[in-house]
Amino acid sequence: MDAALVIDNFPAARRTLRVACVTETWPPEVNGVASTMARVVEGLNARGHGVQLVRPRQKPEQEARTPVQPKVEEVLTRGLKIPRYPELRMGVPSKRALVQLWSLQRPDVVHIATEGALGWSALQAAQHLKLPVASDFRTNFHAYSSHYGLGWLNKPIMAYLRKFHNRCDCTMVPTEGLRRELAERGFRGLSVVSRGVDTIGFAPAFRSAALRAEWGATPDDLVVACVGRVAAEKNLNLLFEAFERIRQAVPRAKLVVVGDGPARESLQQRFPFAIFAGQRRGAELAAHYASADLFLFPSLTETFGNVTTEALASGLPVVAFDYAAAAELIQDGVHGLRAPCDDNAAFCAAAVELATRLANEPAERGRMSANARTLAEGLSWERIVARFEDALVMAMERPGIGARLQPRMAKA
Template sequence: MNTAQAEGIVVDNLKAAQRSLRIAFVTETYPPEVNGVAMTIARIVEGLHRRNHDVQLIRPRQDGNESAERSPRFHEVLMRGLPIPRYPNLRMGVPSKRALVQLWSVNRPDVVHIATEGALGWSALQAALHLKLPVCSDFRTNFHAYSRHYGIGWLYKPIMAYLRKFHNRTQCTMVPTEALRRDLEAGGFKQLTVVSRGVDTQLFTPLRRSQALREQWGVAPDDLVCLYVGRIAPEKNLATLTAAFEAISRQNPRIRLVVVGSGPQQAELQARCPNAIFAGQRKGEDLAAHYASGDLFLFPSLTETFGNVTTEAMASGLAVVAFNYAAAAQLIRSGDNGVLVPMDDQDAFVRVAVSAAADLAACRAMGVKACTTTSELDWASIVARFEGVLEAVMVRAAAPQALPLRATARRAA
């Protein structure tokens, strides 16, 4: 038995018809897991494949019966994984350096891209450095910020030190916004470049608004629906959501709150908001209909690197109330196509949410403008930018004295 078999790897050798680059893409989350990182990674991987690159997707097996045959679109390598505590539907990778060294020694990629910083991501980084492969990474999840919401805030500095060490050993780290790039650079992160995120405007559109769904929620055509989509978990700052909706309800008891998602705080949130509608996890057109059938999107999270739900809500024609950072800061013109609130000011969030909910016509007018704002966030252009950064990483690896990466990436894109 070889090392790959011993590590529990399943390999599917299908390749793109016309290979341009051989890209090893390493991630510890991928659909059907439901989260913004998994969705974004799937868009990038599938977009690279459509651009005739030979993509080798390396990720944890998501259940004991899964085989690589489920994804014939590209070469897939399924590694052993373990359930994440408190998130049984998600998996994390395990140390796998030896298997990856063997895999890439036989099937050497042109470039390695690491999307997550867990045990599998660290193993991929070590294997790539061992084999002297060009390697780049993504900063996609604020694990360091999450620590403050799980009673382990004392780990903030060690986590940041690990993340800084991880990313600074790659030749480039992609981040979704310029603001995050500046923050990380101030924290000692190097070789950062901005690659934003797109939204599927064919899926997320006001045309999916469903009166039948609204009737199921018990709301009339002229009633306002507040919507939240995301994990029901401490890092999403849901105390601010409940405070806002309680204040809104005191002004107008007919307004409904619809919560789409699941997570460890669901029972607590249900007890706090007994009249809210908990729709559970939704996908595809069903999720799109839930977005489009709302009116006001309340997003109180303070731990996003981007916040895909912001763009999905805007594309669906909803006015968004959010703190002034991540995707919201990048896309919302406060008072025009949504409303921005100063960072970590819960009282202001509540006041703004109450004011927005009091004017249904203004909400819907902002929603129309929000939809227009997202019309140019095309995934094809995002994938092309991503491709350009990969090419720049390869150039930099081949010629260490070349131009700084960000300048090179712009030329390659």
């Protein structure tokens, strides 16, 4: 008789899924949702899952720069311009088309990244076909409205978002703080799935003496940076208020604002001392981060704030409100400083305190830069995508959603 065969560390069977990802923003559009979705889709592919990407068709010049994901099936829908943001497209109602699409090739799970017309159509189509749905709460639309004189829309927008996500089997949120806030507002089925950061694409090694010279900064001067959309909802008036306070303590400090948006022209006129670098991508963006010394992030409308982790990966200490990513990542005096939410005076005081320390103590600048980088190195996208995958499976396993196809089994 043959001896029994014993195999150590036999890889466990794992599920490979057919995932339909629906998003109304995608690179080369520059925003946190687009960049996060691109990394998630790439990560799902790497883990052996099949991905169908449903998104609005972009302008021809954007489509030419869209990153190629050879294993992804792309389904392009009609898109309309978004007022004040001509570089972005929003989807249009497409329920009938999606029902036809998913009837022909049924996905195991539908993931909806955005709550616009295309996202709502995807939710309706998935429910019609009794498909499990996972969603993301990625943008505080209800908070944005108050920055455009539309505060009266806060309640109806929140009601819509609650209705949308409570019809899903699982809603992913990037922080525990946001999970608690939404739970208090009546959202159900919440699961925390954080964000990773590209520690190869963003690193202190991209620091450029030539770029700093363009800004008029010597090797010893303090350069303060802010990266993001130049728009009212980013609370940029506080950025300039804080920097003017910094200049009183550190007269040679420079301010670099990276990004574009509807408020740029007026802010340039009001604050001529600031360097407006415009929108940057790839290696240029990495160099702008790494060539600064301190990152200020005054926004209170983020669900996470990817720029926070990109700054940390670039070796920048961060001053931010005790909110979103900063609340969960930054330790005061280790990676930067946090101010209580909505306390503008405390934010300015923290900015001045840290700027003064970094300007006057080179060893402190080096220590906090190293701490920031070390923190970012623990934010692996591989780990985040694995958690995302768990949330998809959770959505599929929730009871009472209707008949579903079982996912195929494959060896790891």
